[in-house]
Amino acid sequence: MSLPPGLPSESLHVRYAETSSGGDHDWLPVISTKLYTNAFIISPGPPQKILLGYKKRGFGAHFYNGFGGKVEAGESPAQAAARELKEECGVEASLDHCGTLLFVNKGGPEWAFQIEIYRADGYSGTLIETEEMRPEWFSAADTRFSETSLTPEVIPPPIPYNSMWPDDIYWIPLLLTKLPFVGRADFDTDTSGRYEMLRWWFGVPSTSL
Ligand SMILES: Nc1[nH]c(=O)nc2c1ncn2[C@H]1C[C@H](O)[C@@H](COP(=O)(O)OP(=O)(O)OP(=O)(O)O)O1
Numbered sequence: 223m224s225l226p227p228g229l230p231s232e233s234l235h236v237r238y239a240e241t242s243s244g245g246d247h248d249w250l251p252v253i254s255t256k257l258y259t260n261a262f263i264i265s266p267g268p269p270q271k272i273l274l275g276y277k278k279r280g281f282g283a284h285f286y287n288g289f290g291g292k293v294e295a296g297e298s299p300a301q302a303a304a305r306e307l308k309e310e311c312g313v314e315a316s317l318d319h320c321g322t323l324l325f326v327n328k329g330g331p332e333w334a335f336q337i338e339i340y341r342a343d344g345y346s347g348t349l350i351e352t353e354e355m356r357p358e359w360f361s362a363a364d365t366r367f368s369e370t371s372l373t374p375e376v377i378p379p380p381i382p383y384n385s386m387w388p389d390d391i392y393w394i395p396l397l398l399t400k401l402p403f404v405g406r407a408d409f410d411t412d413t414s415g416r417y418e419m420l421r422w423w424f425g426v427p428s429t430s431l
Pocket residue numbers: 258259260280281282287288289290291292325335337354387389390
Protein backbone atom coordinates (compact mmCIF):
# COMPACT_ATOMS: atom_id res chain seq x y z
CA MET A 223 0.00 0.00 0.00
CA SER A 224 1.59 3.33 -0.98
CA LEU A 225 1.08 6.84 0.32
CA PRO A 226 -0.48 9.63 -1.72
CA PRO A 227 2.02 11.96 -3.43
CA GLY A 228 3.36 15.08 -1.72
CA LEU A 229 3.92 13.80 1.82
CA PRO A 230 7.49 14.22 3.14
CA SER A 231 8.04 10.48 3.71
CA GLU A 232 6.57 8.81 0.65
CA SER A 233 8.59 5.64 1.16
CA LEU A 234 6.83 4.65 4.42
CA HIS A 235 5.01 1.34 4.46
CA VAL A 236 1.46 1.45 5.68
CA ARG A 237 -0.56 -1.17 7.56
CA TYR A 238 -3.88 0.57 7.85
CA ALA A 239 -5.48 3.30 5.76
CA GLU A 240 -8.84 4.83 5.03
CA THR A 241 -9.07 6.30 1.60
CA SER A 242 -11.49 7.68 -0.96
CA SER A 243 -11.72 6.08 -4.39
CA GLY A 244 -9.57 7.27 -7.29
CA GLY A 245 -6.19 6.61 -8.87
CA ASP A 246 -2.82 8.25 -8.27
CA HIS A 247 -3.40 10.69 -11.14
CA ASP A 248 -6.53 12.12 -9.44
CA TRP A 249 -4.59 14.00 -6.76
CA LEU A 250 -4.21 17.77 -7.25
CA PRO A 251 -0.68 18.91 -8.10
CA VAL A 252 1.44 20.10 -5.16
CA ILE A 253 3.58 23.04 -6.28
CA SER A 254 4.96 23.94 -2.85
CA THR A 255 4.09 23.54 0.82
CA LYS A 256 3.92 25.80 3.88
CA LEU A 257 4.50 24.39 7.34
CA TYR A 258 1.82 24.71 10.01
CA THR A 259 1.23 23.11 13.42
CA ASN A 260 -1.83 21.90 15.29
CA ALA A 261 -1.68 20.88 18.97
CA PHE A 262 -4.18 18.93 21.06
CA ILE A 263 -4.39 18.40 24.82
CA ILE A 264 -5.95 15.02 25.55
CA SER A 265 -6.79 14.38 29.18
CA PRO A 266 -6.55 10.59 29.66
CA GLY A 267 -9.48 10.40 32.06
CA PRO A 268 -11.64 8.47 32.47
CA PRO A 269 -13.55 10.00 30.86
CA GLN A 270 -10.99 10.76 28.12
CA LYS A 271 -11.39 14.41 27.06
CA ILE A 272 -9.96 16.51 24.24
CA LEU A 273 -9.43 20.26 24.34
CA LEU A 274 -10.52 22.06 21.17
CA GLY A 275 -10.67 25.74 20.36
CA TYR A 276 -13.55 27.50 18.63
CA LYS A 277 -11.73 29.59 16.00
CA LYS A 278 -13.13 33.10 16.06
CA ARG A 279 -11.29 34.60 13.07
CA GLY A 280 -9.05 33.88 10.07
CA PHE A 281 -8.64 30.65 8.14
CA GLY A 282 -11.06 28.00 9.42
CA ALA A 283 -13.11 30.54 11.41
CA HIS A 284 -16.18 29.00 13.13
CA PHE A 285 -14.61 25.53 13.13
CA TYR A 286 -13.41 23.78 16.28
CA ASN A 287 -9.78 22.73 15.95
CA GLY A 288 -6.55 22.21 17.82
CA PHE A 289 -4.30 25.19 18.56
CA GLY A 290 -1.76 26.08 15.91
CA GLY A 291 -0.59 28.20 13.03
CA LYS A 292 2.32 29.00 10.74
CA VAL A 293 5.86 27.88 11.54
CA GLU A 294 7.83 31.15 11.50
CA ALA A 295 11.33 31.55 9.97
CA GLY A 296 14.01 30.20 12.32
CA GLU A 297 11.54 28.07 14.31
CA SER A 298 11.24 24.30 14.41
CA PRO A 299 7.69 22.90 14.12
CA ALA A 300 7.91 21.81 17.79
CA GLN A 301 8.82 25.35 18.87
CA ALA A 302 6.02 26.80 16.74
CA ALA A 303 3.51 24.34 18.20
CA ALA A 304 4.45 25.37 21.78
CA ARG A 305 4.32 29.10 20.88
CA GLU A 306 0.94 28.85 19.14
CA LEU A 307 -0.57 26.82 22.01
CA LYS A 308 0.50 29.49 24.50
CA GLU A 309 -0.63 32.39 22.24
CA GLU A 310 -4.03 30.88 21.47
CA CYS A 311 -5.13 29.47 24.84
CA GLY A 312 -2.54 30.57 27.41
CA VAL A 313 -1.06 27.21 28.46
CA GLU A 314 2.17 25.23 28.16
CA ALA A 315 2.46 21.51 27.52
CA SER A 316 4.99 18.81 26.84
CA LEU A 317 4.05 18.12 23.22
CA ASP A 318 4.77 14.90 21.31
CA HIS A 319 4.75 14.82 17.53
CA CYS A 320 2.17 12.30 16.33
CA GLY A 321 1.22 12.99 12.72
CA THR A 322 1.86 14.79 9.43
CA LEU A 323 -1.00 15.90 7.19
CA LEU A 324 -1.08 17.55 3.78
CA PHE A 325 -4.05 19.64 2.63
CA VAL A 326 -4.36 20.91 -0.93
CA ASN A 327 -7.06 23.37 -2.02
CA LYS A 328 -8.23 23.37 -5.64
CA GLY A 329 -9.17 27.06 -5.75
CA GLY A 330 -5.87 28.11 -4.13
CA PRO A 331 -3.75 29.15 -2.38
CA GLU A 332 -1.28 27.55 -4.80
CA TRP A 333 0.75 26.14 -1.91
CA ALA A 334 -0.40 23.19 0.20
CA PHE A 335 -0.67 23.13 4.00
CA GLN A 336 1.75 20.68 5.61
CA ILE A 337 0.53 20.39 9.17
CA GLU A 338 2.60 18.78 11.92
CA ILE A 339 0.25 17.45 14.60
CA TYR A 340 1.21 17.37 18.30
CA ARG A 341 -0.46 16.03 21.42
CA ALA A 342 0.01 16.22 25.19
CA ASP A 343 -1.68 14.41 28.07
CA GLY A 344 -1.80 17.51 30.24
CA TYR A 345 -0.84 21.17 30.49
CA SER A 346 0.36 23.78 32.94
CA GLY A 347 -1.07 27.24 33.42
CA THR A 348 -4.62 28.54 33.14
CA LEU A 349 -6.74 28.13 30.04
CA ILE A 350 -7.91 31.46 28.66
CA GLU A 351 -10.09 32.59 25.78
CA THR A 352 -8.07 34.71 23.34
CA GLU A 353 -8.98 36.91 20.35
CA GLU A 354 -8.44 33.89 18.10
CA MET A 355 -9.72 30.88 20.07
CA ARG A 356 -12.25 29.91 22.73
CA PRO A 357 -11.05 26.68 24.43
CA GLU A 358 -13.66 24.01 25.26
CA TRP A 359 -13.45 20.39 26.45
CA PHE A 360 -15.18 17.54 24.59
CA SER A 361 -15.65 13.86 25.41
CA ALA A 362 -13.41 11.63 23.39
CA ALA A 363 -15.46 8.52 24.16
CA ASP A 364 -18.86 7.81 22.67
CA THR A 365 -21.17 9.52 25.18
CA ARG A 366 -24.42 8.07 23.85
CA PHE A 367 -24.20 5.24 26.35
CA SER A 368 -23.04 7.31 29.31
CA GLU A 369 -25.06 7.58 32.46
CA THR A 370 -27.47 10.46 31.99
CA SER A 371 -27.17 11.47 35.65
CA LEU A 372 -23.60 12.69 35.04
CA THR A 373 -23.36 16.45 34.55
CA PRO A 374 -21.64 18.14 31.56
CA GLU A 375 -18.77 19.10 33.92
CA VAL A 376 -18.05 15.37 34.34
CA ILE A 377 -18.83 14.22 30.79
CA PRO A 378 -18.62 17.11 28.32
CA PRO A 379 -20.39 17.02 24.93
CA PRO A 380 -19.03 14.71 22.20
CA ILE A 381 -16.46 15.89 19.66
CA PRO A 382 -18.38 18.29 17.34
CA TYR A 383 -17.27 16.79 14.01
CA ASN A 384 -20.08 18.66 12.19
CA SER A 385 -18.41 21.94 13.19
CA MET A 386 -14.89 20.87 12.28
CA TRP A 387 -12.81 20.50 9.12
CA PRO A 388 -14.29 17.50 7.23
CA ASP A 389 -10.97 15.60 7.36
CA ASP A 390 -10.83 15.58 11.17
CA ILE A 391 -13.21 12.63 11.62
CA TYR A 392 -10.67 10.39 9.81
CA TRP A 393 -7.57 11.15 11.86
CA ILE A 394 -8.72 12.40 15.29
CA PRO A 395 -9.57 8.77 16.32
CA LEU A 396 -5.93 7.85 15.49
CA LEU A 397 -4.72 10.80 17.58
CA LEU A 398 -6.90 9.68 20.50
CA THR A 399 -5.50 6.14 20.42
CA LYS A 400 -1.89 7.44 20.21
CA LEU A 401 -1.29 5.84 16.81
CA PRO A 402 1.13 7.91 14.69
CA PHE A 403 -0.47 8.81 11.35
CA VAL A 404 0.06 10.44 8.00
CA GLY A 405 -2.55 11.66 5.56
CA ARG A 406 -3.66 13.93 2.80
CA ALA A 407 -6.90 15.54 1.66
CA ASP A 408 -7.66 17.57 -1.46
CA PHE A 409 -10.42 20.16 -1.17
CA ASP A 410 -12.66 22.25 -3.37
CA THR A 411 -15.16 24.88 -2.25
CA ASP A 412 -18.84 24.55 -3.13
CA THR A 413 -21.02 27.46 -4.29
CA SER A 414 -21.61 28.62 -0.71
CA GLY A 415 -17.87 28.62 0.06
CA ARG A 416 -17.97 25.40 2.11
CA TYR A 417 -14.89 23.16 1.90
CA GLU A 418 -15.62 19.75 0.34
CA MET A 419 -13.13 16.88 0.33
CA LEU A 420 -12.46 15.66 -3.23
CA ARG A 421 -10.00 12.92 -2.27
CA TRP A 422 -8.48 11.74 0.98
CA TRP A 423 -6.11 9.20 2.41
CA PHE A 424 -5.27 8.72 6.11
CA GLY A 425 -3.07 5.89 7.38
CA VAL A 426 -0.85 4.43 10.06
CA PRO A 427 2.76 3.57 9.15
CA SER A 428 3.53 -0.13 9.65
CA THR A 429 6.37 0.50 12.13
CA SER A 430 3.82 1.83 14.62
CA LEU A 431 1.53 -1.20 14.75
N1 LIG B 1 -8.07 20.81 6.58
C1 LIG B 1 -7.65 21.15 7.80
N2 LIG B 1 -7.97 20.37 8.87
C2 LIG B 1 -7.56 20.69 10.13
O1 LIG B 1 -7.89 19.95 11.06
N3 LIG B 1 -6.80 21.79 10.40
C3 LIG B 1 -6.49 22.57 9.37
C4 LIG B 1 -6.88 22.31 8.04
N4 LIG B 1 -6.38 23.30 7.24
C5 LIG B 1 -5.71 24.15 8.06
N5 LIG B 1 -5.77 23.71 9.36
C6 LIG B 1 -5.17 24.33 10.55
C7 LIG B 1 -3.67 24.41 10.55
C8 LIG B 1 -3.44 25.57 11.50
O2 LIG B 1 -3.45 25.07 12.83
C9 LIG B 1 -4.66 26.46 11.27
C10 LIG B 1 -4.42 27.62 10.35
O3 LIG B 1 -3.51 28.44 10.94
P1 LIG B 1 -3.81 29.99 11.20
O4 LIG B 1 -4.43 30.61 9.98
O5 LIG B 1 -4.48 30.13 12.50
O6 LIG B 1 -2.29 30.40 11.33
P2 LIG B 1 -1.60 31.77 11.32
O7 LIG B 1 -0.27 31.57 11.98
O8 LIG B 1 -1.61 32.30 9.93
O9 LIG B 1 -2.58 32.60 12.16
P3 LIG B 1 -2.29 33.77 13.12
O10 LIG B 1 -2.11 33.06 14.45
O11 LIG B 1 -3.56 34.59 13.01
O12 LIG B 1 -1.04 34.42 12.60
O13 LIG B 1 -5.65 25.66 10.65
